[in-house]
Amino acid sequence: MSKKIDSILEKYPPKVKKNRMKHIVVKGKNEKDEIEANTRTMPGIISNRGCCFAGCKGVVLGPLRDVVHIVHGPVGCSYYTWGTRRHKGRSKDGESNFLSYCFTTDMQESDIVFGGEKRLRKAVKEAYELFKPEAITISSTCPVGLIGDDIQAVAKEAEEEFGIQVMAFNCEGYKGVSQSAGHHIANNVLMQDVIGTGDAETKTYAINILGEYNIGGDGWEISRILGKIGYHIVSVMTGDGTYKELKSAHKADLNLVQCHRSINYIAEMIEIKYGTPWLKVNFIGIESTINTLRNVAKYFGDEVLIQRTEEVIAEELTSIQEAMDMYKKMCEGKTALLFVGGSRAHHYQGLLKELGIETVMAGYEFGHRDDYEGRDVIPYIKMDADSRNIPDLHVTKDEKNYRLYLSPEKLEALKKEMPLSRYDGMIKEMKNGSYVIDDLNHFESEELLKSLKPSLFCSGIKDKYVAQKMGIFSKQLHSYDYSGPYAGFKGAVIFAKDVSMGMNTPTWGFITPLWKQEPLLQGEVMEEVA
Template sequence: MSALLNQKIQAVFDEPGCDKNQGKSEKERKKGCTKQLAPGAAAGGCAFDGAKIALQPIVDVAHLVHGPIACEGNSWDNRHALSSGPTTYRTGFTTDINEMDVIYGGEKRLYKAIKEIIDKQDPPAVFVYQTCVTALIGDDIEAVCKAATAKFGKPVIPVNAPGFAGVKNLGNKLGAEALLDYVIGTEEPDYTTPYDINIIGEYNLSGELWQVKPLLDAMGVRVLSCISGDARYREVAYSHRAKAAMMVCSKAMINVARKMEERYAIPYFEGSFYGIGDISDSLREIARLLIRRGAPEDLMARTEALIAAEEARAWARLEPYKARLAGKRVLLITGGVKSWSVVAALQEVGIEIVGTSVKKSTREDKEKIKEIMGDEAHMIDDMSPREMYAMLKEARADIMLSGGRSQFVALKAKMPWLDINQERHHAYAGYEGMVKLVEEIDKTLYNPVWEQVRKAAPWELDEAAAVEVAHG
């Protein structure tokens, strides 16, 4: 990979905003923040995947993947980041390079592809994603993007995060770096208010941003820019004028939050939209930061009134489930921020957490889990599918909450399962989302199908009886 990319990766690995990172020695830090991949025993997405996840929710941009068909053809259109307007981001663009491109270089094809997209779709910007093959043969996407920007008079942004650079989390950060280098601070909003905030690391999966935004509207807070859920290119470009920022989703985009604080003096905090206590805390923190930046003090009173009313309403709606769910045991296989924010939320209705995975969690995440759950015994560092299966089969848990990847481990053990990762269809954020999550858990647990699938066929019973007689 290019020296430029190498520098970038080293820069991203050195993250002053991250305690875990700062706790390492210089040498350890150079290795990056993820475990070394084990050939033959690795799972999870690559850096390109991560960059795409972080940036694709910008809805009016054309996202063009420069590489062979695998990178886009095998993966496109598989997430539920929603848009309230343009749908350009849902169109899969790729240069689909062929053997001749590998030999002679794919830069000309890339340039032509950019031109075609601008001619056909005229998006406000084109994001160009580097991939392994085109990085390896030395296609200089920065140069092509620069030339295209000059020629077409429209931002063409290089996103240099080829798959082999590392894992998904690194890709999130490299994608974010592209925004910092080429997008943020390049435009100005029509007007600003003392109530303008950025939300960083929220992708509006299944419309979760829309479970939170009405609350902010009620407070009189304006989301100047969400990076990157349901975002427009221009919003991201003028996000540097916000007064404060909230960083969601653990550490995926911490570099954006931290660098915007450095460059534009926008203070940020890390918060979560999952769970009743967490959403209330986040709203309070937003109000507090805005007041510190000069917003009128009455904002806090409005915020508290909103929280009181919404919490009471949510608890009232959860009440009927408490009796039905008390003592139910949940195995939680997820990562990062969800490992603690969902734990707190489920405990609120009396559900027992028999285990939560901390594979992708930071030290802070783990501390929070410890605080909430009391001890470390329930933390699972790296559970193999076989262990998960055994745990469910032996009924040490009543339900598993996880991403789509491990759902069949649960279903094949004939155990209830609920999708809480990015491919899910329901939105679980805010007060509304918490009620929805509990409702879904209840619906799944009490579905009559489980009893039926666990029952043996009549002839199996007959055969077993026959065997007993023969041996008797």
């Protein structure tokens, strides 16, 4: 494959080696850059992946701020995901915001033995009476599936009793192979039970933003720019989003898809059911943001809107150029490794390039082949037992609410000019010779950090400090390490500042990597003395 990769692979037992080889691509080395993804991590490997519950409750549902999200399970799953993802929310006009709370049934041993439905019923009642939320979600954790609590029945009962929507999600952690299964489960229920049930008025240029979770305030910067141009944001899925707005999402004229992995199911289903097309966007990086804004304006095709878009772009660029130029001088020529969930390892490559930083390796924790290779590959993806376990929702045209904003001919013509209903994936935009590694594990990360010696390792909490103990600056691309926003124009400057400072601090020169230190214990193998 390549010397660096071979030296990693040769440390594995044959079965593991055979498996891992399929998850590694050296761009341009073979005729086709095919990668295996969304398959089980081999037992024993220290993976960074999370679970189905994390993808459902933590990622997709959690940011809806006017909903009480009850976690049915022992306290840990709820507690350890309490605020760590940094999806921010701010209530407007007296609306509720429950984001700072942590709701759990706190199951005990007796509930595991005798069943937890009674406890769940009580928790839903208590939450309703105390908070009177717009809706309640119940997400199950592993033991709930194992003991067979009927959370759907409890939800139905509560719905009748309290007169609000109570949605149950069977997103037990062990389902599927990663967070990805949970995204799908959450998408299905929101599509089936929420989207399409509202009738809010929309204004001109009505859009939804899908797959934007307002981490570190990203969504606020994106909304600022879109608002300045003149768009009406009907709903955001789901960063700083509300159940109330989500209900009328079918009334928008266009869906913008930021994170394809976590929300592509809803984007597809809305198009089938209501006729609204989706556009793949990227608000990370200046060029990507500009391209996105131009594409959206072109979709609506109004000359005044196109003109306004150019004015806003020019204005925003003027305000950030000087700072970006200064930071670029501090970053130019450096290299980065990127390993993040299912979209950011791709989205950040443009921004890094704008700062003169080259991405030499990138990988997703749980992306599917289409996130790497583009959606054209979908018909060729092999279905395995793990994927078959995740229910697939099939929707049909809603005759009453189906609406085409553009004629089919106009839409087809535009598809040639912009990524409408299309995502070309990460690999295509990467440089020949760069590494693409799926479900990178801790052993491989350490080996690659040693051999590729990047100045920047963009990853998450599980391996950040491993890299830093090696003397390599690590930026968390999940939580942004308490910083952000990183999206849009203003966000690009904050990111540039954070990585410039991080890479250039003299701290790294004072650190001796562990493997260069004297071992704490020393010994030698000796012949047995009789």
